[in-house]
């Protein structure tokens with residue numbers, strides 16, 4: 701069993717598809733073991749995406765991620781990190797696999813509905829960024 705961090709991004713919360721996204725995780729065998737709705741400040745969004753700070757779209761990414769509420773989730777399941785990335789699909793919704801969350805609910809390459817940790821190591825760091833141990837029910 702692995703835990704991973706998922707974020708439902710501001711485009712998806714404003715499209716009113718958060719329930720569909722959470723239902724999909726559950727259908728796919730990923731359990732929600734922690735969840736909160738919050739709005740990131742620009743500073744917190746920049747800290748979360750610090751590894752991308754050298755990239756040309758960083759400013760746009762920080763503005764977008766702080767533009768409205770998000771939902772942070774800890775998902776748990778067999779091979780959870782990889783499984784979540786498969787369910788999400790490719791970064792660009794236009795190139796994402798049919799039926800993937802980004803294909804179904806993403807807007808464009810920047811506003812792409814969901815975030816998911818890309819490794820077990822990053823999952824641990826990203827979960828700690830949003831949650832105290834006492835908030836995780838696993």
Ligand code: IDP
Pocket residue numbers: 752757760761790791809810811812815816818
């Ligand atoms: P990932 O979310 O699939 O892991 P990354 O390459 O790690 O993709 O990029 C992080 C986030 O930065 C993406 O999910 C997306 O919101 C944003 N992003 C990536 N590429 C672009 C781009 O070319 N233009 C604008 N935003 C982008």
Ligand code: MG
Pocket residue numbers: 818
């Ligand atoms: Mg990434």
